[in-house]
Amino acid sequence: MIEEMSRIVRTITTLIYGFIAVYGFYVIIHGHLTPGGGFQGGAIVASAFALLLVTYGNKNTQSFLAKDILSLLESTGLVLFITFAFFGLGATFFYNFLSNSGGLFGSPATIGVNPGDLNTGGTITLMNMAVGLEVLAALGVIVLTMSVAAETIQKKEKP
Amino acid sequence: MIGNFPFVAVVILIGLGIYTLIFKKNLIKIAIGITLIENGTNLFLITLGYRKGAIAPIYTQAPEGVKMVLPTPQALTLTSIVIGVATTALILSIAMILYQKYGTLNTDEIRRLRG
């Protein structure tokens, strides 16, 4: 049984995992302005999941992060990604039909030193969010499944 | 001459990775060897884009008349890192299954398929 850690570690984790998750979502959403993007932000949020798993042990985390819901989120993220690629089929596949159009993410980008406008980018921003959702769910499922398997192997060795 | 130093590091990393793959017998060490080769190749790709005296390729912080490093190798390296994460996760899961079925992590004893 992978046990939980001491009281100091549990307190710090309860305080801090929210901030890690928010930082991860910040990196995902601002992928077209600052370094980062879908995969990097998703990996940061998945490391928050790994922190919870190490601190609280296997059984307590599974009431908080169910593997079925994460698997469903992963499939949703991927289907959204391909659907946004299909929407550009007016010109060609993966065409950026929202950039410079004044629509959802469609303001034109200003060149030169500026703080950066979140409203630019077109389908790149939407695809970043879809990929970020997929990566955080997929890495969460990997980490959860490996911990369950390690516990099974450990239990078989004990007696 | 000192600009060649990243390429020397690439050769050392790939050489150490190939040494680990050939001569080590533990399954986890073989997985680490593959990761070393992959890190060496990623470093090689990023070093190709460097231009002397240039700044990072972020267009919201680029003043007029300054060169940028090439951004395309950075996209290639990011794709390669993602593929490396998937490869490492898969190879470690297979190593866990092998430990569960065979009871050992030594490649000298995991040899039921031969001939």
Next chain:
Amino acid sequence: MSSILMHAPALVIALPLLTAFVTPVIGRFNRKTISWFVSFILGLTLLLIIFIANQVLTNGALIYVFGGTEAGLTLPSGYTVPIRIIFHIDGMGIFMGLITAVVSFLAAIYSISFMEQHSGLEKYYTLLLLLATGMFGMELTGDIFNFFVFLEIASIASVALISFRSTLAGEPAEAGFKYMVVSSISALMVLFAIGLFYGQYDVLNMATIASVMQFTQLDKIALVLLVSVLAMKAGSVPMHMWTPDAYSEAPAAITMVLVAASQASLYALFRTTFSLYNVTLNTVTVGWIIIILGILSMFIGVTMAIIQKDIKRLMAYHAISQTGYMLLGVGVGLAVLANPVALENFGIKAMEGGIFHIMNHAMYKGLLFLTAGALFYRTGTRDLNKMGGLANNMMYTTIFFIIGAAAIAGIPPFNGFASKLIIYESVYQFNPLLSIIAMLVSILTLASFVKVFHSAFLGPKLEQYKSVQEVPKSMVVAMATLACIIVFFGLFPDLIVKHIVHPAVMALINQTHYTATILGGI
């Protein structure tokens, strides 16, 4: 409707990819329908590939641009930079695409009954669709980094499929581990070669690299890396150690798709030596290296196959041996490429034989692996010493096995005879000794398959197999389709060679045509 069909090259990739991610969602609600749904989608992909093949074979090479309307970006100074990812489909690419489409469609139909009792079925179909996507991408793309990404997608999906049955025994996991190490090293060395090309020429488009290629020292290193690791992924001797383990431990339908995946790496090897390095290469030297790899594969493959007891391991060694035929045919064509008289006399014919053999091999080797899977499904074993006397119970499987074994041994009127005859005749004019070795290997192939037929099907009925019946209908339908294709190709080889194989050979030989299509477009 025609506007959707204009985007057919993108749909060939997007449709299996979208279905691969929708399948787990459907599988959560209703488990029985996913196998029919996946077969339907792969059938649609087969129709799209036939449509593209029709277009390419009548109009010439087809270029599809992703993400923009032009393939290049025109700078204010008038210089055009090729920056978009493109799909460059010519005769050779669509030839391999046809093989992949047929093989993956029949694998899905076979798996409807074969994998019915297995748990985790939606993951199996997701991985099968990802493997099909990876193979299509490898064969149709015109951008070298895109090729690396699709190569890795296909490798990871095939490793997961090889170890799919590891809940029961430990051997599939061992085979999967070996294959994962081999394919990781191959893909990373391909990435290193891509880095070498990008560092010198600053482009990633294969036709543009071919047009600006000067054969420097770094290009020689890249050539050595690419030839050796692509031959390793195709399963040629002396890098063949992963092939028997991986082909024997995978489920039977997946082994058929893995044969097509190895042939996709073989296609990449031919594309590198013919089109990427076009006129700067010393074709005699590289051609002889490929011929020697072919001869070694043929001989060592068949001699290791005669002594095997496991039926799928025996067939895997035969797959190595038949890959040698393909390497021999195309190697002879490469060696005489600079010599127009010899090229006209026997060089083009040798390449036609080698490339026709790729399609024939996928068909009859697929049929043989599917019959081995049918035997495993009913008897539960793959050991030839334990089987016997099954011809009375399983009549259809026996007939299909006879057709497949006659095709691989090169007996008329099946398709193996047609392609092997072309290879024998043309290679004899190049160097008689090579042709004699090829005929000797063919005789040994026939000997080993007579041994398999005798142990598995003939003989008295055994006690434990008294209640064995014929396999379910979907497996019979898949095997029957392959048998019909084999008989049709054997009776009318001229049609196939003139309409499908000859444009593929011409696409490889006309090296300047490859670069002219993309540069004329930009």
